[in-house]
Every structure is written in C-alpha cells, then in structure tokens.
Amino acid sequence: GEVEEEGAHGYDPRTTCPRAAARGQAARARLPVAMTRFFNTTGPCVPEWHYMLPPEARLPEVDTLVARYQYFVVHAARQTGKTTAMRALAARFRGQGMVALHATLEASQGEGEVAAAEARWISAIELAARELTVGDRPCAAPSAAPGTRFSAWLQAWAEAVAPRPLVLFLDEADVVRGEALVNLLRQLRAGFHLRPSHFPASVALVGMRDLRDYLAAAKDGTPVNPGSPFNIKAKSLTLPAFTESEVAALYAQ
Numbered sequence: 033g034e035v036e037e038e039g040a041h042g043y044d045p046r047t048t049c050p051r052a053a054a055r056g057q058a059a060r061a062r063l064p065v066a067m068t069r070f071f072n073t074t075g076p077c078v079p080e081w082h083y084m085l086p087p088e089a090r091l092p093e094v095d096t097l098v099a100r101y102q103y104f105v106v107h108a109a110r111q112t113g114k115t116t117a118m119r120a121l122a123a124r125f126r127g128q129g130m131v132a133l134h135a136t137l138e139a140s141q142g143e144g145e146v147a148a149a150e151a152r153w154i155s156a157i158e159l160a161a162r163e164l165t166v167g168d169r170p171c172a173a174p175s176a177a178p179g180t181r182f183s184a185w186l187q188a189w190a191e192a193v194a195p196r197p198l199v200l201f202l203d204e205a206d207v208v209r210g211e212a213l214v215n216l217l218r219q220l221r222a223g224f225h226l227r228p229s230h231f232p233a234s235v236a237l238v239g240m241r242d243l244r245d246y247l248a249a250a251k252d253g254t255p256v257n258p259g260s261p262f263n264i265k266a267k268s269l270t271l272p273a274f275t276e277s278e279v280a281a282l283y284a285q
Contacts, residue, residue: 069285077116083285085278087117087124093269094121094236098130098199101233103224103264105243107206108271117271118201118238125199130233131168132199135160141207147178149212154185157200168193183219183231190231197233206239224264242268 072082088095090113097104108114118134125132140152154173161169171192176184190198208216223231237243243265274282 071282073111075115076119077113079120083282084113084116084120085281087120090271090278091117091121091269093267097236097266098125098234100266101197101228102266103220103235104237104266105268106201106236106238106271107240107242107268109240112271112273114238114271115203118203118236122199122201126164130197130199131164131193132201133157133160133164134201134203136203138204138207140212141204142209144210144212146212146215147181149208149216150178150182153182153216179215180219180222182216183223186219187223187226187231190227190229190233194229197228198231199234200232201236201238203238205237206241221264242270 067081069081069083072078072084077084091106094104094106106114106118115134115136122132122134135157137153137156139156140149143149143152154170158170170185170189173181173185174188186198205216220235227233
C-alpha cells in the first residue's frame with residue numbers, strides 16, 4: 033500500500049512507538065560529544081572510530097575482479113582485517129552506484145541439511161541488507177525446490193536492481209560444511225552465466241582458508257578435481273600481516 037504522509041490521519045512515523053523514540057533520545061544523549069579514534073582489535077573497524085588503512089591498498093586486485101564480474105575467494109587468518117576490508121569495499125562500491133553488500137554466513141555453521149542452510153543464508157543476507165536503501169534490498173524468497181531456493185532468490189534480487197550490478201562479499205564462508213557447502217557452490221555456479229543482469233555480477237567468498245581446503249574437508253579429505261562445484265573461481269586472494277610500512281602509516285594517523 034501507499035505510505036501515508038507525516039501527520040495524515042493522526043499518523044506520525046516519528047511517534048508511532050513513543051517508548052522506542054524515548055530510548056533513542058536517551059541513547060543519543062549518552063553519546064560522547066567527540067570520540068577520539070583508537071586502535072581496534074574487537075571486530076570490524078569503523079573509519080570514524082578507529083585507525084585503519086584503506087582496503088583498496090591491501091587488496092588492490094579486488095577492483096579489477098569486480099569490474100570484470102568475477103567470482104573470487106579472499107582468505108586470511110583471524111585479526112588480519114578481512115571483515116573490515118570487505119565492509120569498506122562494499123561501501124565504496126555502493127558509492128560507485130553498485131548494489132554491494134557484506135554479509136556473514138556464520139549462522140549456518142554446523143547445518144548440514146541443505147534446506148535449513150539455505151534459509152539461514154537468506155536470513156543472514158536480509159539482515160545485512162538493512163543498511164541498503166529500501167529499493168535495493170532483496171525481495172521475499174520465492175518458492176523453489178530445496179537446493180535451488182538460494183539461487184532463485186539471488187536471481188530475483190539481481191533482476192530487481194538491474195542494470196546496476198549486484199556485488200556480494202559472503203564472509204565466514206568456510207563455516208559452511210558438508211553437503212550444504214557443495215550445494216552453495218553449485219547454486220552459485222548454476223547462475224554464473226546469467227550475470228550481471230540476472231544473477232550477482234561478482235561474489236567473494238571470504239574465510240580463513242582457501243576454497244580448495246574447505247572443499248576437501250567437505251568431501252572427507254578427497255582431493256578436489258578440476259570439475260569441482262566452484263570451478264568458476266577467478267582468483268584466490270589473501271590478506272598478509274601488516275608490513276612495517278603499514279604499521280608506520282597507522283601510527284602516523
């Protein structure tokens with residue numbers, strides 16, 4: 033239905049929930065007038081709060097991969113800045129007119145049943161998509177057979193925002209295991225040829241290990257063959273530890 037204008041029929045969106053509004057005012061009142069930036073080691077960094085390096089400087093190849101509508105992997109150890117870099121890159125690509133989003137698949141950890149894992153992937157991405165403008169958010173997941181629902185949902189989303197490319201950074205991809213992991217990769221491969229107008233133009237799978245390692249784990253140690261369900265991967269990138277010059281640049285801030 034249509035959105036009512038402010039004040040129409042006594043409706044004011046700012047006062048629909050007075051208690052929530054009061055809590056918001058109280059929270060704002062407790063915020064410091066100015067926050068001094070600091071070094072952060074607990075979760076993703078925020079440029080306004082923390083000292084950090086530009087993500088494009090640490091992962092210069094990502095720009096080319098996204099511009100070429102490639103699918104790729106980013107892997108590195110914990111506390112190396114993966115999530116911070118992916119979030120910053122997504123924000124920068126949004127500034128360039130793309131529909132770009134960072135989301136985590138962590139909620140599906142340990143879920144081997146494909147239909148349940150699909151539901152968790154969709155819910156996690158929908159939650160992350162709240163930072164997008166309303167018109168860029170994904171539509172409701174369509175009815176589809178288990179094992180195809182995730183790709184059908186991605187297809188509908190890409191078509192809804194076309195001609196702008198849909199770019200996804202899927203973090204904690206290596207916590208998806210077993211048949212759920214194989215199915216995730218197969219669904220991405222199945223829609224790959226439809227990009228960019230009918231499927232995500234570029235997808236990055238982000239985690240602590242390279243794709244070949246966790247595919248082998250999903251197959252109980254069986255070596256990955258060239259026909260693996262993610263043979264569309266263009267490249268594997270890694271984030272090394274900070275160099276001496278990078279540490280100096282951080283301290284210089």
